Amino acid sequence: MQFAVQIGFYLAGLSLDVIILAELLRGQWKRYPFVFLYVVGDFLTTAAEIPFNLELVTPKAQDSYSDIYWIDERIVQVLGFLLVISLVYRATDHWKPRRTLLLGVVCATLLFWGITFFLHFDSTVQTGQWMTPWTRDMNFCAVILDLGLWGLLIGAREKDYKLLMVSGALGIQFTGNAIGEALRLLSHSLTLFTGFLIPIAYLSCLFIWSRAFRLPDSPPRRVSRAVPQPEIKQPQPE
Secondary structure, X not given: OHHHHHHHHXXXXXXXXXXXXXXXXXOHHHOOHHHHHHHXXXXXXXXXXXXXXXXXXXXXXXXXXXHHHHHHHHHHHHHHHHHHHHHHHHHOOOOOOXXXXXXXXXXXXXXXXXXXXXXXXXXXXXXHHHHHHHHHHHHXXXXXXXXXXXXXXXXXXXXXXXXXXXXXXXXXXXXXXXXXXXXXXXXXXXXXXXXXXXXXXXXXXXXHHHHHOOOOOOOOOXXXXXXXXXXXXXXXXX
16 A cells, blocks of 8 residues: 555656646746756656665665665755755845855855764665755755745745745745654654655645746836926916
8 A cells, every 4th residue: 555655656746747847848947947957857866766666575676775765865955955046046136245145055055964964974874874864954954945035035025926936835845854854763653654744745846836837927017107297387477
């Protein structure tokens, strides 16, 4: 039963990836290139995991699946980070110190990743035992970045609702991943629950994206300028 549900999650994710890519290829990928790159990476990594998942009958096959899973996890984490940075860059196009802000965000994030990697890495144990807490910390970091992005978008005078949906959906996925991985570390008995929580958050993000990119782009608002009216001179009484 659990195996069938997992395959269903895979197929649903691939289907939503195809729908999003089809919408982006109509021209929107130029405005959202890193979303396009993220979805392509997600599609390829998901498709790469399926054959290994179908052969989980021997310990050797399980080790192969674990290896490809954690490689894919690293790829998706990097693509997710690039995506959030690109969205922050777009949301701050009216800020003068935008480059300084982004440089600070990138440096702080990489420093956080490096410190947490140093704290969790252990070559003497299986990859999942140190990768799970590390990816948990990276997802919490991504949640904070996404909250900052959401605050920028909410505070903007002119709302970009499509960008709000994209960033909000990404926040749902990051939050679900972070909570799921944290629960796995608390108790092994919660593995089944997190096995539903993380895919549901992931599919929710893709579903919202599939709806968001079907929306038409809102036309830019034109600032109306008052045209000076000619002064009408009143006739003077004689």
